[in-house]
Amino acid sequence: MASIVKRNxxxxxxxxxxxxxxxKQHxxxxxxxxxxxxxxxxxxxxQKSGRRGYKAVLII
Structure with missing residues (x-):
């Protein structure tokens, strides 16, 4: 599970x-x-798909 945190x-x-x-926390x-x-x-x-140890990639 991911969360969004506001900073400044x-x-x-x-x-x-x-x-x-x-x-490991990212x-x-x-x-x-x-x-x-x-x-x-x-x-x-x-995370829901069950893949662990992945390298996160941002797709826009």
């Missing part, structure tokens, strides 16, 4: 992935809420 004038998407059997900053929401939906779709 930007938004961050925070999510957890598994790399090499270890849990933080991706965005300048608009719409871009952050789009990325959050992408991350949740990838």
């Amino acid at each position: 004038k930007s938004f961050g998407v925070v999510y957890t992935s598994y790399e090499g059997g270890k849990q 933080w991706e900053p965005y300048h608009s809420y719409e871009a952050a929401l789009h990325r959050k939906e992408q991350v949740e779709l990838i």
Whole structure:
């Protein structure tokens, strides 16, 4: 699951992935809420599909 966090004038998407059997937290900053929401939906779709240890790629 991913979440959106507001920091000053930007938004961050925070999510957890598994790399090499270890849990790792990722933080991706965005300048608009719409871009952050789009990325959050992408991350949740990838996580729902059950793929672990993926390298996240932003597709606009």
